[in-house]
Amino acid sequence: xxxxxxxxxxxxxxxxxxxxxxxxxxxxxxxxxxxxxxxxxxxxxxxxxxxxxxxxxxxxxxxxxxxxxxxxxxxxxxxxxxxxxxxxxxxxxxxxxxxxxxxxxxxxxxxxxxxxxxxxxxxxxxxxxxxxxxxxxxxxxxxxxxxxxxxxxxxxxxxxxxxxxxxxxxxxxxxxxxxxxx
Numbered sequence: 001x002x003x004x005x006x007x008x009x010x011x012x013x014x015x016x017x018x019x020x021x022x023x024x025x026x027x028x029x030x031x032x033x034x035x036x037x038x039x040x041x042x043x044x045x046x047x048x049x050x051x052x053x054x055x056x057x058x059x060x061x062x063x064x065x066x067x068x069x070x071x072x073x074x075x076x077x078x079x080x081x082x083x084x085x086x087x088x089x090x091x092x093x094x095x096x097x098x099x100x101x102x103x104x105x106x107x108x109x110x111x112x113x114x115x116x117x118x119x120x121x122x123x124x125x126x127x128x129x130x131x132x133x134x135x136x137x138x139x140x141x142x143x144x145x146x147x148x149x150x151x152x153x154x155x156x157x158x159x160x161x162x163x164x165x166x167x168x169x170x171x172x173x174x175x176x177x178x179x180x181x182x
Contacts, residue, residue: 004156007033008094009042009062010085012104017053020169021100023060025162027170028127029098030061032136035129039063041092045084047074051180058178060170066092067182076104082111089116094157096136098127101161109161119153125166136160 007029012019018026026042033040042057043066054065068084085108089097097112099105101123113120125148126139136158142149 004093004095006039006041006092006094007036007096007098008066008089008092008157009040010097010099010105010108011042011044011057012100012102013044013046013049013053017050017056018060019100019102021102021162021164023169024164024167025098025100026057026061028162028167029096030170032096032127032129033063036095036134038095041066041094043068043085043088045073045081047071054180056172058176058180059172059174061173061176063178065178065180067180069182076107078107078111081108082115085112086115089157097157097159099159099161101163105161109159113159116157116159118155118157118159119151120159120161121151121153122161124160124162127160127162127167 009025009029011022029040041064042062045068049069057065099109121138124138124140128137130137135152138151138160139148
C-alpha cells in the first residue's frame, strides 16, 4: 500500500455503548495521531448498530467515524469481517491500524495482516511514536511477563492489538467536532 496516512481503530460495541478497550484505544490513538499530525478514525462493523455511539466516539477523540451496518455482519464471522476490513483498509490506507486484544481482535487482526501483507504485533501494553522515523513502537511482554520487547515495523499499515487496561481511556470532550460516514 502506498501513501498511508492516519490511524484507524477497530471499535467494538456492547449494550450500553463502546467497550472499555475501545475507549482505551481512542485515548492512546488520539495522542499518537496528534503527535503525527494525522487524523484518527474509528470503524464499527455490525448490524442494527446504535447510532448514539457514533457521536460519543467523536467526543472521545475520533475525527471520523466509519459505520458498516449490514445484516450479514450481525454475528461475527471471520471471512465476512476480514473481507470488509480488507476493502476498508485498501480504500482508506491507514498508516496504523489498532484492535483490542479481544476475541475479535485476536481472530481478525492476524488474518487482515496476512491479506494486507504487513506485520502485526499482538498483546501490546505500550504504544508510542519513534520521533526520528515516525513509526509506531509497540511494547509487549515476553517470557511470561519477565521482560518487555519493543517492535517497530516499516511495513504499512502497522497493525497492533492492545491489551485491555494497559492504556488510559480517552477523556470525553463534548465540544469536539467530527464526521460520521456510513
